Amino acid sequence: MAFCSTQYASGVACICFVAVLWTFATVLKQLIFSDLNYNEPLVLTYVCNACYAVHFPLHGLLRMTKVVSPIPWRRAEAEGSVKNGEVREAMRGGLIIAPLWFAAQWTYSAGVASTSVTASTVISTTSVVWTLLASILFLKEKVTVVKVLGIICCMAGNAATLLGSDKPDQKGQFSGDLLCIVAAMLYAAYTTVLSRIVQPDFSMAILFGVIGVAILVIGAPLVFSLKQEALRRMTPEIFGLLIFNGIFDNVLSQFCWAKAVQWTSPTTATVGLSLTIPLSILADLVRQKHLTPWTYLAALLVLSGFVAVTLASRPRAAESSALREDCEITGSQNI
Template sequence: MPSPAPPAPKSPKRTNATIALARAPRACSGAALGYFFIALVCVIWIAASFLVARLEAHGLSPVLLSFICGSGFIILVPLRLGTIARGCAAMVESARGARAGQRDARRGAGRANADDEAERGHSSSARAGAAKKRTPGEGHANAVELVPLATAGGEGETRDAERGKANETAASRAKRRGEAGMYSFEYHLKAAFVVAPIWVMAQLAFDYSLLMTTVTANSMLSSSSAVFTFVVSVYMGLDKFSWMKVAAIVAYVIGTVLVTLADRDPRGVNFDEASAEDMANNALGQNIQSPALGNVLALAAAGLYALYTATMKLYLKDDDKTDMTLFFALMGIFNFVGYGAVLIVTRALNGLPNLFFAFTERVFWLACAKAFFDNVLSDYLWARAVLLTSPTVASIGLSLQIPLAATVEVFIGQPAWASHFQNAALMASGTLFVIAGFLGVA
C-alpha cells in the first residue's frame, strides 16, 4: 500500500475526526458484539458436535479430521492473496536490502581503513619533509593537502549513509505504518506461526481423548479450560485478578459438572449404531480402553486451548488493528504445509496405517463442511470475541451452549437426562450455575 501524500495543514484534524466518527459505533458496541459472536459460536459448536460424533463413531481418524479442519483455513487465502503476495515480496526485498546494507557496510569499513592508512602515510611523509626543511609556506601547503583526504573520507561516509537510506524497503515502511494503524503483514505472520502449532496440538489432544474416555469425563475435564484461561491470562497481563471472577469460574465449573452428571448416556443422543467392523477398527485400528490416558489428554487439551486463546490475545491485542482473515489464512498455510509434511513423513515411515480407514467421498465432504463451519467460521467469530471482550469472558461465555444443547435435545428427541427427575434437577441446577458464572465475568 503506497504511503499517502502529506496532507494540508488542516487536513489531519478532519481526517482524525472522520476516523473517530467511523469507529465510534464499533467501539461503543465492542463488548456487545463480542457476546453476539459468542452466541453464534455456541450454535455452530452444538451443530458440529453431532457431526463429529457421527464421523468418529464410524472410525474416521482424528489425525485426518484435524488435518482437514486445520487446513480448512486455507480457503481464506484468496481473500487476502494480494496482501500475502505483497507481504512476501516486501520480505524478500527486505532480505535483499539487508544483505546489500551489510555489503555496503563492509565496503565502507574497508574504505575507511584505507583512508586511515593513507592519512597516516601522508602525515609521516609530511613530518619527514618538515624535519629536513620546514617553512611557513610548506607547513601551510601540507595542511591544505590533508584536507582533500579528510574530505574524501567524509564523502565516502555520506555516500554510505545515502545508500543505507536507499536500502530502506517497503517492509520497513509497512512496519512503521503498522505501528500507527493496522498490524503489519510480518506481525500477522509471526502471530500465525506461533499460534498454529498450539491449535493443532489442542485439537489432536481433544479428538483422541474422545476415543479413550467417556464423553462425560471429557466434558468435565474440558470445563477446566476456563480455569487455565484465567490463570494464563492473569500471568500474561491480559486479564485482572478479582475474587468475583474466581467465584464465577468456580460456579461455572460446578455447573458443568452437574450438567455432565445429569447425562447418564455416554453419547447423549442415540445415533444409528455403528457396525461391528467400525467398532472393531476405530481410528487407531483397535478398541481403545485407556480411560486414564484419555483423561490426561482431555486435561492437556483444556490447557492447550487456554494457551491458544491467551497467546492469540497476547499478539493481537487490538481488534481494530487486526486483519483476522489474514491471520487465519496464514495459519491455514502453516497447518497445511507443516501438518501435511508431518503426515507424509509418518506415512513414509509406515506410521498411521489406518489413517484413511472409513474415509469415503461422503465423509470427505462432511469433514469439509465441519471444517468450514466449526473451524473457519466459528474460530473467526471466536477470535473476534476474544479481542472484543477477554479470554476469560469468551471461554466462560461458551458455556451458554450447555442450556442451548439441552434445548436442542428436547426438540430433536427424548434426552436421556429428562427420563429421571434426579437427572432433570441436576441439569436445571447446572444450567443455573453456568449462567451465573457467565454473568459473574461479563
C-alpha cells in the first residue's frame, strides 16, 4: 500500500510520540504493582482498556463544536442517501480486534508484574519480527535488504540491552518472560489485523469506541467473578492512576499508534517499539543511574534499525506524485 509523503511523516511522528508515552506507562505500571502493592494485571487491563469507550462522547463533543469534520462515510451519496456500510465495518472491526488487544494487554501487564522492566521492554520489541512475518504472509509487504538489516539492528540492540542490564531476580522470571513473549506475538497479530481492516479514511474513534464498550461489557463478568477481593482493595488513589494510565497509555497512545499503522506500515510502526529502549536509557541518565557500554551500544543499534526501516518503508517519489491528488482530498484525516 502506498501512502503520500505527508501522511508517512505524520505516521513517523505518531510512532515517536507513542514510544514516549509507553516508556512512562511502563514505569507507572511498576509503581502500581510494586510501590502501591496492587499486583492485579487483570483489573488494570480491564479498567484501562474500558477507557476506550470515551471515544464516543469525545468524538460527539468535537463534532458538536465543529473541531472535526464529519467522518468520510457519512457523506451523502449521489441520490442523497447516507452510506452506513462502513460504519458497520468499523464496528465489526472493533469487535474482531477487542479480544486480541485485551489478551495482549493482559499478558504484557502480567509479564511486567513478574519480570524486570528491562526484560519486559526488550521482549516487547521482538514483536517487530512477528509483525514482519505476518505482513509478508498476509499483507504481501515488500521485503528489502535495508529493511531486513534494520530489523537485525533492532534485535541486536535488544540483545545488547540484556547483556548490559543487571541480572534480575529469577523468581517468577521465566513465567514473566514467557508472558511477555506471548504478548509480543499478540501485538503483532493485532497490528496486522488492524492494518488489514482499516483504510486511510477509516474512523479510529468508532473503532476504538467499540473496543472499549466491548471490553467494558464482556469483560465485566470475568473481572467481577475472579477479582472481587482485588476490587475491594482498590483505593481512590489506585483507581485514579488506572484511569490516568488508561487515558494516556491506552486511549491517546493507541489512537496515535493506529494512525501510525494507517500512515506507514505494520512493520515500521512496530519497529517504533524499540525506541522505548533509548528513551529508557535517557531517563536513567537524567536520574544519574549507572550505564554500561552495552547500554549505549544498544541505543545506537536500535536507533539505527528504526531509521533504516523507516527510510526503507517511505513512499517513493513516483508513488507520492501519483497519489498527490488523492492525498489533497483525504489528507485532512478525521478522528
